[in-house]
Amino acid sequence: SYELTQPPSVSVSPGQTARITCSGDALPKQYAYWYQQKPGQAPVLVIYKDSERPSGIPERFSGSSSGTTVTLTISGVQAEDEADYYCQSADSSGTSVVFGGGTKLTVL
Amino acid sequence: QVQLQESGPGLVKPSQTLSLTCTVSGGSISSGSYYWSWIRQPAGKGLEWIGRIYTSGSTNYNPSLKSRVTISVDTSKNQFSLKLSSVTAADTAVYYCARMNPRIFDYWGQGTLVTVSS
Numbered sequence: 216s217y218e219l220t221q222p223p224s225v226s227v228s229p230g231q232t233a234r235i236t237c238s239g240d241a242l243p244k245q246y247a248y249w250y251q252q253k254p255g256q257a258p259v260l261v262i263y264k265d266s267e268r269p270s271g272i273p274e275r276f277s278g279s280s281s282g283t284t285v286t287l288t289i290s291g292v293q294a295e296d297e298a299d300y301y302c303q304s305a306d307s308s309g310t311s312v313v314f315g316g317g318t319k320l321t322v323l
Numbered sequence: 324q325v326q327l328q329e330s331g332p333g334l335v336k337p338s339q340t341l342s343l344t345c346t347v348s349g350g351s352i353s354s355g356s357y358y359w360s361w362i363r364q365p366a367g368k369g370l371e372w373i374g375r376i377y378t379s380g381s382t383n384y385n386p387s388l389k390s391r392v393t394i395s396v397d398t399s400k401n402q403f404s405l406k407l408s409s410v411t412a413a414d415t416a417v418y419y420c421a422r423m424n425p426r427i428f429d430y431w432g433q434g435t436l437v438t439v440s441s
Contacts, residue, residue: 216386248427250370257419257431258370301370305426310383312360312423317369 217241217306219315226321233289235318237302240283247285248303249278251296252317258301262287289320297322325349327420327432335414335439341407345420345432346400353378353398358423361394361405363416364434371416375423376403410439 219239227233237247247265250258260269262278265285275290285304289296302315331343345359352359360375374384376394384392388407396403407414417434424430 246426250428252370257421257434258428260427260429263427299369303370303428311386312372312375312383314362314370314372 217311217313219302219304219313221300221302221315221318223316224319224321226323227292228323229294230291233292233296233320235287235289235300235302235320236284237286237304237315238284239304239313239315241307242280242283242285242304244307245305245309247278247280249276249287250301250303252299252301261300292320292322294322296320325422325430327422327430329418329420329432329435331435331437333436333438335410335437336441337411337439338409341405341410341414341437341439343405343418343420343435343437344402345404346402347422348401351398352396352401352403356425358383358425359394359396359403360421360423360428362419362421362428363414364419365413365416368416373405373407373418412439415439 249262252258261276265280266278277288299317301317326348328346335341358375361373374394376382391408393406419434420432421428422430
């Protein structure tokens with residue numbers, strides 16, 4: 216079955232830039248979405264359609280796409296950004312939803 | 324403001340069927356072009372999409388769970404439900420219901436922990 220691959224962990228110091236990648240063969244055809252999840256909470260959408268930011272999400276969150284890889288970038292990371300981040304997309308047919316394995320962002 | 328709330332047994336015996344219901348408030352489940360979805364998350368692990376049902380009643384399931392999953396909708400009660408058969412300890416997880424609009428999970432329930440144990 217279709218899979219999205221993320222690095223298990225990313226660590227950055229406050230104020231630095233964090234980049235989290237998500238790779239999948241169908242990403243050139245299907246949009247990607249990014250969610251932030253903090254302990255004990257449901258996920259929250261931070262990026263949709265590869266690079267669009269929902270209202271209420273800080274401008275330091277951005278997304279980009281290149282071929283089979285999409286990237287979530289957090290510029291000027293703050294302590295409150297420490298969380299798990301998941302990419303979400305669909306298989307090439309669009310009928311099956313897939314989540315990446317998740318990336319734990321640690322703010323040092 | 325749409326709200327979703329999961330309900331159902333917190334403990335299920337191995338080989339039995341897990342049954343959960345999601346009650347939607349703040350809007351009609353049959354209006355708009357939405358999918359109503361189930362997602363689960365084992366403790367300390369990632370999110371796994373289980374399946375979804377459209378307002379028309381059509382369904383899509385995760386291929387890895389398809390043989391054991393049924394999602395249905397009861398528009399009169401503004402609810403949709405999950406049944407997962409032949410459960411094992413590997414099905415122990417927090418189960419979330421969520422709305423897809425149409426590809427974004429924009430509203431989530433708080434999640435409910437289901438433990439599979441004898």
